[in-house]
Amino acid sequence: MYFTDRGIEELTSRRGAEQVSLDWLAEQLRTFVDLNPEFEVPIDRLATWLARLDDDED
Numbered sequence: 001m002y003f004t005d006r007g008i009e010e011l012t013s014r015r016g017a018e019q020v021s022l023d024w025l026a027e028q029l030r031t032f033v034d035l036n037p038e039f040e041v042p043i044d045r046l047a048t049w050l051a052r053l054d055d056d057e058d
Contacts, residue, residue, distance in 0.1 A: 029043050029047060
C-alpha cells in the first residue's frame with residue numbers, strides 16, 4: 001500500500017457517492033496548485049495522464 005492510498009480511501013469514503021464534472025475537478029486542481037505550488041509538476045502529470053487515458057499506446 002502506498003502512502004497516498006490513505007488519501008484516496010478517504011476521498012472515496014467521504015465523497016464516493018458524489019458526481020462531479022471535469023470542470024469542477026480542474027478548478028480544484030488549480031486551487032490546490034495555487035495554495036501548494038511545490039506540487040505543480042505532479043498535478044500537471046496527473047492531469048495529463050487523466051487526459052490521455054484513452055489514447056492508443058504506440
